[in-house]
Amino acid sequence: MLLRMSTLFLRTLRDDPADAEVPSHRLLVRAGYIRRAAPGGFTWLPLGYRVFRNVERVIREEMDAMGAQEVHFPALLPREPYEASGRWTEYGDNLFRLKDRRGADHLLGPTHEEVFTLLVKDLYSSYKDLPVWLYQIQTKFRDEARPRAGLLRGREFTMKDSYSFDVDDAGLDKSYAAHRDAYIRIFDRLGLDYVIVSAMSGAMGGSKSEEFLHPTNIGEDTFVRSAGGYAANVEAVATVVPDPLPVEGLPEAHVEDTPDTPTIETLVEVARQLFPDAGYTAADTLKNVVVTLVHPDGGREPLVVGVPGDREVDLKRLEAQVAPAEVEPFAEFEAHPLLVKGYLGPQVLGADGPAGIRYLVDPRVVPGTRWITGANEPGRHVFDLVAGRDFTWGGVIEAAEVLPGDPAPDGSGPLELARGVELGHIFQLGRKYADALDLRVLDETGKLVTVTMGSYGIGVSRAVAAIAESTHDELGLAWPREVAPADVHVVATGKDASVFGAAEALAQELVAAGLTVLYDDRQKVSPGVKFKDAELLGMPTIVTVGRGLVDGVVEVRDRATGERQEVPVADAAARVLAAVRS
RNA sequence: CGGGGUGUGGCGCAGCUUGGUAGCGCACCCGCUUUGGGAGCGGGGGGCCGUGGGUUCAAAUCCCGCCACCCCGACCA
Numbered sequence A: 001m002l003l004r005m006s007t008l009f010l011r012t013l014r015d016d017p018a019d020a021e022v023p024s025h026r027l028l029v030r031a032g033y034i035r036r037a038a039p040g041g042f043t044w045l046p047l048g049y050r051v052f053r054n055v056e057r058v059i060r061e062e063m064d065a066m067g068a069q070e071v072h073f074p075a076l077l078p079r080e081p082y083e084a085s086g087r088w089t090e091y092g093d094n095l096f097r098l099k100d101r102r103g104a105d106h107l108l109g110p111t112h113e114e115v116f117t118l119l120v121k122d123l124y125s126s127y128k129d130l131p132v133w134l135y136q137i138q139t140k141f142r143d144e145a146r147p148r149a150g151l152l153r154g155r156e157f158t159m160k161d162s163y164s165f166d167v168d169d170a171g172l173d174k175s176y177a178a179h180r181d182a183y184i185r186i187f188d189r190l191g192l193d194y195v196i197v198s199a200m201s202g203a204m205g206g207s208k209s210e211e212f213l214h215p216t217n218i219g220e221d222t223f224v225r226s227a228g229g230y231a232a233n234v235e236a237v238a239t240v241v242p243d244p245l246p247v248e249g250l251p252e253a254h255v256e257d258t259p260d261t262p263t264i265e266t267l268v269e270v271a272r273q274l275f276p277d278a279g280y281t282a283a284d285t286l287k288n289v290v291v292t293l294v295h296p297d298g299g300r301e302p303l304v305v306g307v308p309g310d311r312e313v314d315l316k317r318l319e320a321q322v323a324p325a326e327v328e329p330f331a332e333f334e335a336h337p338l339l340v341k342g343y344l345g346p347q348v349l350g351a352d353g354p355a356g357i358r359y360l361v362d363p364r365v366v367p368g369t370r371w372i373t374g375a376n377e378p379g380r381h382v383f384d385l386v387a388g389r390d391f392t393w394g395g396v397i398e399a400a401e402v403l404p405g406d407p408a409p410d411g412s413g414p415l416e417l418a419r420g421v422e423l424g425h426i427f428q429l430g431r432k433y434a435d436a437l438d439l440r441v442l443d444e445t446g447k448l449v450t451v452t453m454g455s456y457g458i459g460v461s462r463a464v465a466a467i468a469e470s471t472h473d474e475l476g477l478a479w480p481r482e483v484a485p486a487d488v489h490v491v492a493t494g495k496d497a498s499v500f501g502a503a504e505a506l507a508q509e510l511v512a513a514g515l516t517v518l519y520d521d522r523q524k525v526s527p528g529v530k531f532k533d534a535e536l537l538g539m540p541t542i543v544t545v546g547r548g549l550v551d552g553v554v555e556v557r558d559r560a561t562g563e564r565q566e567v568p569v570a571d572a573a574a575r576v577l578a579a580v581r582s
Numbered sequence B: 001c002g003g004g005g006u007g008u009g010g011c012g013c014a015g016c017u018u019g020g021u022a023g024c025g026c027a028c029c030c031g032c033u034u035u036g037g038g039a040g041c042g043g044g045g046g047g048c049c050g051u052g053g054g055u056u057c058a059a060a061u062c063c064c065g066c067c068a069c070c071c072c073g074a075c076c077a
Helices: A023-030 A046-066 A080-085 A113-123 A169-189 A264-274 A315-322 A432-437 A460-471 A497-512 A527-537 A547-551 A569-581
Strands: A002-004 A034-038 A041-044 A076-078 A096-099 A105-108 A132-141 A156-166 A195-198 A209-215 A221-226 A231-233 A254-257 A286-294 A300-308 A326-329 A358-361 A370-377 A380-386 A415-430 A440-442 A448-450 A452-459 A488-492 A517-520 A541-545 A553-558 A564-568
Touching: A002 A497, A023 A034, A023 A460, A041 A046, A046 A132, A046 A156, A046 A169, A046 A460, A076 A080, A080 A113, A080 A432, A113 A132, A113 A156, A113 A432, A113 A452, A132 A169, A156 A169, A156 A460, A169 A209, A169 A415, A169 A452, A195 A221, A209 A221, A209 A460, A264 A380, A286 A370, A315 A326, A415 A432, A415 A460, A432 A452, A452 A460, A488 A497, A488 A527, A497 A517, A497 A541, A497 A547, A497 A569, A517 A527, A527 A541, A541 A547, A541 A569, A547 A553, A553 A569, A564 A569
Parallel strands: A002 A517, A195 A231, A300 A358, A488 A517, A488 A541
Antiparallel strands: A034 A041, A076 A105, A096 A105, A132 A156, A156 A452, A195 A209, A209 A415, A221 A231, A221 A415, A254 A380, A286 A300, A286 A326, A370 A380, A415 A452, A440 A448, A541 A553, A553 A564
């Protein structure tokens, strides 16, 4: 394949586009790989589309190699399956919905658990047919509140998603492991760094789940890891629960005047004045935060979350716990006179308590722990309020923020926090969708059993951006060989016909050897421009045919390392082939 | 959806305060020169000034609404 720059549909930009912030977006636009075409939607230009298809090819090869089979669905889907699974409502505003001329509801698929489930149900009905692994590489539509960062978060994006169908849990474990292995091979081939972290299954439902995160500070996900190898999405971090303490011998709870202490900071200050010897810190206080849960059906429910005062409530962690409900700030204090803003204490809380509000606490609140907390009247707090003796709660919830230095739940050391881009996500869905859509098969004994499922996604277009993020330098893009739009960039510099003749011959020789060659055959373009373009476009190998030609040499340069060598013209093709196949 | 910012040729920007012929650099076209690090000179083409309404003799400029984009938060591959 020969791509001539003189006719390639390409225009590189000298200046960075003003609306692009992250490097991948900036460079992909500047190098003429993509153009924005709609809010959160991009057009793939010839070079960009070649990268896209290479990423797709790697994924497809590995999916096929593991034994998964590709299918293709319509983009426009009927409402009913999503109604049956509950996601017509649960997916909320992120779902693109539309009506046809008869008024029937449709949607643009944001993810495809339902239709895959129905497809298998349509054709299979015996345990002998299972397991089966199906996948698609298709456009997904999500009406994101805020598309951003170019390809990293669009409203329309390409995703590879696969689904496994098994008769039992052991089978699901195997399907899950097979996908996990395939994902490792895929991301290794794509040259992407990744961390596999434990995750919440979130809106998809189900149990076990891991994410493949590409560590980068522009990532939207926060994850933790320990030196000992623990890694988890911050939403999924389990707090190390202390042992309960004996209640015997603890002092009685006592209420103190603590005027003007609506915040933890002011409260700790006053507590220290009252009891200078106690050494109180924010961690000795119990902060009770009221939120409103908004359920998918629109129902609203107040909830109080109790966390140690040295920590904020992490809304992402909280929402992950209460999904599919959403969390809003509580604004109805007038309607709940028992809730004293700033001085809220557990004494009135609990579904059976006077306020009739559900009360959940951080796992660190174990029986026997002593707390300073609100006395439910302005300017007063209660001290030595002992958990389990003086107050109870309706359950524990992982809603407190995770702080650097917190212990890993598996004892592998203190946690550090980092950011990452979610490249892939694998779930053990279990029977949620099979139940909802009644996907059952006959087992060996002739009994109907519900199929158990897994779902496994990779953001294809996002992976292109992630590769650009991780491989670019100050000069431009620098593609790994596996995904580069061409194997080699042949640059002819100068005006001498012999230069273009030699460059053309080299390009043709490389094409004949099976390479894809990007050939800068533009006349009357100065060498500086061609070099800048070559660096911006980022083919892994750049061959310059120019002034060295009078001495019989060309320059072969590695884009990523910058290493360059003068090579006799006659050896140039062999040298390039060796580099490409190394 | 909340907060902040920005919308003027393909890209980057000035003009708006103080209303009156739409401008600069890059890119594009033509000619000549130039050819190893985003060339020079000369000549060109291209813009419903995001959009709808209002004020005014007159609106890119002033007022109101909407839309889009970017950033920070809330949601996801």
